[in-house]
Amino acid sequence: MAKISWNRKLLWLALIGIILYTGVIAISNGSSSGNDAENQPVPGIPSITKQEAESAAVTFLQQEYGIDGPMRTFVTYQTHKTISGYLQKEKLAELYDKQFSRLYPLDYFEVEAVDPDDGAIYYTDVNFNNSQIVAWSKQQSTALRKTIETSGQDRKKIAEQALVKRNLGLADFQLLKQSGADGALIFESQSQRIGDAPLRIRINVAGGAVTGFQPLYEAPSSYSAWQEDQDDSASWMTRISLLFTLFMALAAAVEVVKQRRFITFRHGVVLTVIFCAVYVANNINMYPSYKTISGTHLSGWEAISSLFVMNFVVFLMAASIYVSLLAGREMWLGHGWNAWPHRDSRMFGQEVLNGMGRGYLLCLFVLGVQQLLFFIAEKQFHVWAVNDPSDSVYNMLAPGLFPLMAWAAAISEEAVYRLFGIALFQRIVRNRFAAVLLPSMIWALSHTQYPIYPVYTRFIEVTIIGLIFGYAFLRYGFITVVFAHASMDSILMGLSLIDDGSAGDIATALFYMLLPGIVALVIAHFHRKRKSPFPRRHPDDR
Incomplete structure (x- = not known):
């Protein structure tokens, strides 16, 4: 039976990574040990289920609007991103959580409910820590919007009655001169504020x-203007990354055409199909996220249309990955190095096992480095993050499928930015360090859209990680970095499943953390037991 070959240097790096990871967490927990968190819900983690939020919203709407009979509902997770970022920046988040989150939560469940009798659509925000109704709105038809413009009723008086009904004293609230773009009346509290943020x-x-x-x-x-500028900068960085990635894809396609006589075209098919299948499944799984994309309320058909567009983009990405796999392997063979052994090679099964072992060790080191970078960024440069509904497991149809995206990320990013990217830029710049750095920077630019501020810090962090993966690729090959990347993302995504601590989620997370090892063992087993003989003289066996 084939055995895993461990690397002593990587064992030491893994040990360093574990020490860094646990040490940073211990220091971080120690600095916050004096906080009184007894009987307080953990921010960002629901204390109720989506079904309980749905029930609370329907009961409220039936009482408020006299609706009889069942309503069609759909529940999503939402967050108030801007005020959340402000509180993080000004170090007021803990104070807000203690004093205001029970009445005005930053994270909540939004329940879309449709009255089947008249087709009216209601959106109700439910505090996911105590089931209280926080906010609601009724989607206005064209006819109803017209009554807003022509009605002579005293809208101000009706709005004031709504404040009194909810025990919000009129003396404390002042009607602002301006009203919302949607015709809303906006009242501002004269006494309730946190920092420079008033209650409205x-x-x-x-x-x-x-x-x-x-x-x-x-x-x-x-x-708000500063955060908008930050988001615009992240969008520009992402566009720059896409532009350079498109250039790399075209270069890979040209290389494939030039080397078509020497390329085995079926070699990249399996990985490309795996990427495509996982990504398409993930897009479908994230249907609730598409319902609330960009903070807007999309109808079911609009969300489905967005899914079709995204899946079309996935197929374009798959084509880019396929040509990157083919071109990258051939370019390295041209340099006399077999960076990715062919599965028909006798050494393939053993190389998968070795790559898996090296990958786990490398991933532990990278996790430690990443944790240290986060700690330095937070303590020295005051970096902070806000929750992102578009990436939350609470906005997935089947959260347990989310960690499969680790494999899509590992295959695509290591194929484009390591296997092909380093070979391409080495040909262009003729410098090994620059050849590793440039694709790492392009890769990092595509990660700045995550809600971490200031946005440039994510670019620095991911570039450093890209350098580690790049040199690991040059030392150990493509299989090792794919397993390292998949192992790292599997661990991080698995941890996102066990925040609420349920036994099922913990078991699922552990399975995904072990999945890279399982995959390697299965591949090695079937490679050893395959019925068809290996070619007598496969190029990889030289």
Whole structure:
């Protein structure tokens, strides 16, 4: 039976990574040990289920609007990104959580409910720590919006009655001169604020009744403008990454055409199909995220249309990955190095086992380095992050499938930015360090869209990780970095499943953390037991 060959240098690096990871966590926990968290829900983790949020929302709507009979519902997770970022930046998040989160949570479940009798659509925000109704709105038809413009009813009086009904004293709230773009009346509290963020109540009135009620601490305009600039910068960085990645894909396609007589075209098919299948499945799994994309409310058909567009993009990405796999392997063979052994090679099964072992060790080192970078960024440069509904497991149809994306990321990014990217830039710049650095920077630019501020810090962190993966690729080959990348993402994504601590989620997370090892053992077993003989003189066996 084939055995895993361990590398002593990587064992030492893995040990260093474990020490860094556990040491940073211990220091971070020690610095916050004095906080009184007894009987307090963990921020960002629901204390109720989506079904409980749905029930609370329907009960409220039936009482508020006199709706009889069942309603069609759909539940998503949402967050107030801007005020959350402001509180993080000003180090007010802990104070807010203690004083205001029970009434005005930053994270909540949004329940979309459709009245089957008249087709009216309601959006109800439910505090996912105590089931309280936080805000709601009724989608206004064209006819109803017209009544807002022509009605002579006293909208201000109706809005004030809504404040009194909810025990919000009129003396404390001042109606702002300006109103919302949607015709809402906005009241600002004269006493309730945190930092420079006042409590504001947005109330919609139409047809002589309240059709929308939303309380929210509103971040100062200066911070909102700063965060918008940061998001714009992240968008530009992402576009730059896409532009260079497109250039690399075209270069790979040209290389494949030039070397077509020497290329085995079936060699990259399996990995490309795996990427495509996992990514398409993940897009479908994230249907709830598409329902709330960019903070808007998409209908079912609009969300499905977005899914079709995204899956079309996935097929274009798959084509790019396929030509990168083919071109990258052939370019390294041209340099006299077999960076990715062919599966028909006698050494392939053993190389998979060795790559898996090296990959796990390398991933432990990278996790430690990443944790240290996060710690330095937070303590020295005051970097902070906000929750992102578009990537949350709470906005997935089957959260247990999410860690499979580790394999899509590992295959695609190591194929494009390591196997092919380093070979391409080495040909262009004729310098080994620059050849590793440039594709790492392009890869890092594509990660700046995550809600981590300031956005340039993610670029620095991922570039450093890219350098580690790049030199590991040059030392150990493509299989090792694919397993290292898949192992690292499997661990991180697995941890996202066990935040609530349920036995099922913990078991699922552990399975995914062990999956790279299972995959390697299965491949090695079937490679050894294959019925067809290996070619007598396969190029990889030279």
